[in-house]
Amino acid sequence: MPVWQVAVMLNLVLAMAVGVGYAGWGRRAAALDRELDAARVQVERLERERQACAGGAHAGEQQWDGRGVVRAVYPQLLIITHEEIRGLLPARTTSFRAASRGLGASLHVGDPIRFALRGTVVDDAAVVAVERW
Amino acid sequence: MRALLFGALWIHLASCTLLLGAFVMPLLAGQPEVPTARRWDRELVAWARGIVLVALASGAVWLLARTAVFENRSGAALDPRAVAHAVLDTWPGLVWLARHALLIVLGAFVGMRATVDERRDWIAARGEALLLASLALALVSASSHAAAISPGTARTVAADVVHVLATGVWLGGLVALVALTRCAARDEGADARPYAVLAARRFSRAALVAMLLLIGSGVMNALAQVESIPALVGTPHGRLLLAKLALLVPILVLAFVNRTRVLPGLSAPRVMRRLIVFVAVEAGLALVIVALAAAMTLTTPARHAAPVWPLPFRLSLEELLDASVRSRALVGSQLAVAGVVGLLATLLVRRRRFLVLGVGLALVAVGAGTGLPPLVVDAYPTSYRRPLVTYNAASIASGAAVYRESCAGCHSARWLTSASNARRHAGELFWLVSNGITGRDMPGFDTRLPEAQRWDVINYMRAAGAAAAGPSLGPQIEPDRAWMIAPDFPVAVGPLTPGALRDYRGRRMVLLVIYTLPDSRARLTELARMYDVLWVTGVEVIAVPTHGSPEAIAELGASPPILFPVLTDGAREIVAAYGMLAPGPHAEILIDRQGYVRAIWRGDGGAVQAQVEQLNAERSPPPFPDDHVH
Numbered sequence: 001m002p003v004w005q006v007a008v009m010l011n012l013v014l015a016m017a018v019g020v021g022y023a024g025w026g027r028r029a030a031a032l033d034r035e036l037d038a039a040r041v042q043v044e045r046l047e048r049e050r051q052a053c054a055g056g057a058h059a060g061e062q063q064w065d066g067r068g069v070v071r072a073v074y075p076q077l078l079i080i081t082h083e084e085i086r087g088l089l090p091a092r093t094t095s096f097r098a099a100s101r102g103l104g105a106s107l108h109v110g111d112p113i114r115f116a117l118r119g120t121v122v123d124d125a126a127v128v129a130v131e132r133w
Numbered sequence: 134m135r136a137l138l139f140g141a142l143w144i145h146l147a148s149c150t151l152l153l154g155a156f157v158m159p160l161l162a163g164q165p166e167v168p169t170a171r172r173w174d175r176e177l178v179a180w181a182r183g184i185v186l187v188a189l190a191s192g193a194v195w196l197l198a199r200t201a202v203f204e205n206r207s208g209a210a211l212d213p214r215a216v217a218h219a220v221l222d223t224w225p226g227l228v229w230l231a232r233h234a235l236l237i238v239l240g241a242f243v244g245m246r247a248t249v250d251e252r253r254d255w256i257a258a259r260g261e262a263l264l265l266a267s268l269a270l271a272l273v274s275a276s277s278h279a280a281a282i283s284p285g286t287a288r289t290v291a292a293d294v295v296h297v298l299a300t301g302v303w304l305g306g307l308v309a310l311v312a313l314t315r316c317a318a319r320d321e322g323a324d325a326r327p328y329a330v331l332a333a334r335r336f337s338r339a340a341l342v343a344m345l346l347l348i349g350s351g352v353m354n355a356l357a358q359v360e361s362i363p364a365l366v367g368t369p370h371g372r373l374l375l376a377k378l379a380l381l382v383p384i385l386v387l388a389f390v391n392r393t394r395v396l397p398g399l400s401a402p403r404v405m406r407r408l409i410v411f412v413a414v415e416a417g418l419a420l421v422i423v424a425l426a427a428a429m430t431l432t433t434p435a436r437h438a439a440p441v442w443p444l445p446f447r448l449s450l451e452e453l454l455d456a457s458v459r460s461r462a463l464v465g466s467q468l469a470v471a472g473v474v475g476l477l478a479t480l481l482v483r484r485r486r487f488l489v490l491g492v493g494l495a496l497v498a499v500g501a502g503t504g505l506p507p508l509v510v511d512a513y514p515t516s517y518r519r520p521l522v523t524y525n526a527a528s529i530a531s532g533a534a535v536y537r538e539s540c541a542g543c544h545s546a547r548w549l550t551s552a553s554n555a556r557r558h559a560g561e562l563f564w565l566v567s568n569g570i571t572g573r574d575m576p577g578f579d580t581r582l583p584e585a586q587r588w589d590v591i592n593y594m595r596a597a598g599a600a601a602a603g604p605s606l607g608p609q610i611e612p613d614r615a616w617m618i619a620p621d622f623p624v625a626v627g628p629l630t631p632g633a634l635r636d637y638r639g640r641r642m643v644l645l646v647i648y649t650l651p652d653s654r655a656r657l658t659e660l661a662r663m664y665d666v667l668w669v670t671g672v673e674v675i676a677v678p679t680h681g682s683p684e685a686i687a688e689l690g691a692s693p694p695i696l697f698p699v700l701t702d703g704a705r706e707i708v709a710a711y712g713m714l715a716p717g718p719h720a721e722i723l724i725d726r727q728g729y730v731r732a733i734w735r736g737d738g739g740a741v742q743a744q745v746e747q748l749n750a751e752r753s754p755p756p757f758p759d760d761h762v763h
Contacts, residue, residue: 110685
């Protein structure tokens with residue numbers, strides 16, 4: 001085989017190796033990363049649903065746990081400065097609906113608390129449990 | 134182990150560079166037709182086979198030594214699991230694998246005993262070898278210092294690739310040219326002289342382009358990896374770069390002599406022998422430059438190292454704030470500019486060249502002698518050292534306490550905020566605090582105070598200087614003029630994970646409210662009602678009680694609800710630091726999105742909304758301030 005054909009073949013093999021390497025390994029690795037992230041989110045969601053279910057929630061509801069400081073208390077509303085609530089909200093001050101009227105009865109402004117939220121999305125999430133931190 | 138790492142890297146880089154040149158040079162010269170030139174061409178291929186083996190062996194030694202350095206144990210170099218981990222689980226290892234795979238393919242390719250008499254085959258053989266050698270060399274950049282720079286990684290890696298490839302063309306080509314000229318200079322190699330002359334001329338043009346690319350990409354690399362003059366002269370990495378530049382000067386002189394004096398008469402064997410000597414010296418110096426480049430690869434990049442200023446003085450443009458210095462510097466600079474114009478004129482005009490040259494040099498010397506001395510100030514080894522401690526409220530408060538205890542007995546309040554202190558670099562103040570001033574009976578505190586406390590004192594001095602200029606900041610912002618950096622502090626609300634003031638940079642303005650109950654109650658109520666509007670216009674309100682209580686939120690009560698962050702920890706330090714700007718039971722400080730103090734209300738709060746609107750209307754915000762003082 002003439003040398004120029006060997007050179008052309010070699011370059012083709014190199015180009016194919018790079019291409020196949022990217023297609024077969026690089027793209028697959030990126031896809032696996034995405035699948036792993038999706039699976040992690042799904043596992044976290046299922047865990048929250050399992051927690052909610054154990055507490056007597058409706059189907060499809062999830063439960064999130066958070067830590068915060070009480071800023072205002074109303075009969076049906078708690079305003080809490082909280083840390084990040086994984087899978088729901090970043091750290092900020094948020095007003096949450098209280099699932100029952102007596103929930104905030106023992107709370108005072110400035111109290112550090114741990115709380116549990118239950119719902120399907122952020123808009124319908126309600127505080128179902130509170131304990132002092 | 135580091136010596137082994139350096140030696141292996143040097144040999145590896147030099148052999149990869151020579152490989153590239155071994156295939157560039159024949160392609161520049163063209164397919165040889167005469168027996169001597171053909172023999173040279175075959176010899177180059179034979180050398181290339183040996184050089185590939187050297188590159189692979191030195192690369193393997195480099196990998197083993199690097200594994201030992203990574204693992205911080207010499208035994209790791211011979212531990213297969215550690216080596217496999219270094220190759221397969223690290224980015225430099227993967228780059229090493231790709232490069233050595235290319236070198237193996239190149240070795241196999243040049244090891245083929247194929248006939249390349251036909252022009253098409255010869256070009257394919259040399260071109261393919263050049264491509265493989267170029268890829269193996271260029272990939273060095275993928276795991277170099279250039280690849281660690283972010284943002285702008287693609288630009289710096291591209292500049293580094295150009296740099297290493299241009300080195301390969303120039304240095305590798307030089308060695309191949311020496312070999313060709315040696316063959317042609319012999320009596321039995323006379324048939325190759327026309328070919329050697331043609332090759333030398335073509336290489337000269339290619340080397341000129343390669344040198345220009347080398348210098349251009351080298352400047353780009355220096356700007357990215359060195360960044361400043363202190364880093365250039367005060368760090369090992371920068372000094373290695375200076376050594377490279379120093380070696381480049383004789384190389385450029387030799388190249389100039391070769392191009393202008395030797396090349397025109399190259400057909401004579403005597404001139405060829407002179408070219409061999411000059412080019413061999415040039416190649417030898419270039420190999421030393423490759424050694425310096427290898428050493429640079431193994432040192433911390435200058436931009437990340439603490440510079441040690443080597444001179445007892447430095448030039449300070451801040452001296453130009455004095456009117457007398459300004460006028461003298463202006464006169465000196467104009468004389469120097471006139472001198473430089475004269476020097477440039479000598480390149481264009483032949484008549485009375487030496488007279489103009491002399492006058493030009495004299496003007497530059499007189500201009501420098503007039504304009505520079507007033508700009509010279511004392512400097513110390515730590516002049517450009519980056520402070521150990523960031524500019525934050527806790528450090529300022531700690532520095533204030535140390536200053537009161539150890540410094541205030543001798544130094545007046547006026548000295549503390551003097552212009553001379555403000556003009557000194559933080560590193561110079563650190564040197565003076567650490568080592569004292571012999572002539573003025575000031576003791577050194579390097580054994581009495583830990584380093585962090587000495588930096589705290591300097592942060593306090595900077596804050597005091599800013600506070601002295603602070604009265605110019607009032608309730609009205611100065612549009613497009615941000616200069617006072619807001620000291621950072623932790624934003625701690627109850628036991629929650631604390632944030633920091635700097636977390637708001639680029640996102641929100643901050644209205645820092647220092648309050649005292651019950652006097653501030655009415656204003657806090659007003660701010661609580663305004664909070665929605667302030668939030669929508671991009672402002673976060675952070676309230677800090679002057680008495681610093683963990684019960685601060687509860688003390689504010691439930692009605693009206695105060696929903697902005699009220700700090701329950703670290704308040705004393707914040708009040709101490711910001712109290713220098715705005716003392717009193719109640720103060721409000723507006724900090725813009727970049728992290729600069731823009732307005733201060735001393736006593737009662739004021740029309741915050743109007744100032745916020747002005748800040749929102751600013752079109753060219755200043756850059757984010759550094760976290761450390763200068």
